[in-house]
Amino acid sequence: xxxxxxPVIDPASTMLNLLxxxxxxxxxxxxxxxxxxxxxxxxxxxxxxxxxxxxxxxGDRLEIAHxxxxxxxxxxxxxxVKVLSIARADSGFAxxxxxxxxxxxxxxxxxxxxxxxxxxxxxxxxxxxxxxxMAGIFEWDIDFIQDVREGxxxxxxxxxxxxxxxxxxxxxxxTAGSTTSRPKAGACAKRSYAHR
Numbered sequence: 001x002x003x004x005x006x007p008v009i010d011p012a013s014t015m016l017n018l019l020x021x022x023x024x025x026x027x028x029x030x031x032x033x034x035x036x037x038x039x040x041x042x043x044x045x046x047x048x049x050x051x052x053x054x055x056x057x058x059g060d061r062l063e064i065a066h067x068x069x070x071x072x073x074x075x076x077x078x079x080x081v082k083v084l085s086i087a088r089a090d091s092g093f094a095x096x097x098x099x100x101x102x103x104x105x106x107x108x109x110x111x112x113x114x115x116x117x118x119x120x121x122x123x124x125x126x127x128x129x130x131x132x133x134m135a136g137i138f139e140w141d142i143d144f145i146q147d148v149r150e151g152x153x154x155x156x157x158x159x160x161x162x163x164x165x166x167x168x169x170x171x172x173x174x175t176a177g178s179t180t181s182r183p184k185a186g187a188c189a190k191r192s193y194a195h196r
Contacts, residue, residue, distance in 0.1 A: 012067060013065040013066060013067045013072045013073075014065070014066055014067070015063065015064075015065050016033055016062075016063070016064045016065075016066065017061065017062075017063055018033070018061065018062045018063075018064065019059070019060075019061055020056045020057060020058055020059065020060040020061070020062070021058055022058045024056060024058070025056065026040065026044065026053055026056060027040060029056075029062065033064070033066075034069050035064065035066055035069050035071060036066075036069050036070050036071060039070060039071040039093075040071075042092055042093055043071065043074060043086055043093055046086065046093060046095045048095045048096075048097070049084060049086055049095045052076060052078055052084045053076065053084075060076070060077075061076070061077065062074060062075070062076050063075040063076075070088075071086075071088065071093075072087070072088050073085070073086060073087040073088065074086040078097070080102065081099055081100055081102055082097050082098070082099055082100075083097070083098045083100065084097055084098075085097070085098050104159055105159065106157055106158070106159050107157065107158055107159075108155065108156060108157040108158075109121075109124040109125055109126050109155070109156050110124060110153070110154070110155045110156075111123060111124035111126075111153065111154055111155075112151060112152070112153050113148050113149070113150065113151070113152040113153065113154070114150055115150070116144075116148070117131060117134075117135060117144045117148060117154070118131055120154070121134070121154075124156075126156060130156070130158070134154065134156055
């Protein structure tokens, strides 16, 4: 796996930004856009590309640079970090996986409940949707309507990648008194709750 910048595209080539629609296949996209079917055969036969190009889902995007239908390069996002990059080389096509530099930012908040979880969440700077998510994590342990008392506390941490999407709760706690229960599998990485 390579860590690299985006490849340089030949200025004489034409760039296609293709959005996969329901029913689209790579072959259909190539035919619809007048791209070389022999280039398609060569690209899908590349061992490192076959798996990443075998299944396309609606919403996937492909960037294909071509010169008169002959593919110069093809790129496909594999996930938020990795990009499959295929480029024409002297002896066919070369494939590599580019790993983008990303910023992972962890944010957190802590609050003390005076009247309600939602008011405390707002005061701590947590969006209403995320307060609802946090309440859902603890739904089997805490009834945030009837069980909370003044002075109960919560803490929340989450991660965002490239500052675009907020990820799931990495860690959440709710404390009220001295009794602690442990998280149930799958709720979040860690959680605890103590009730008086």
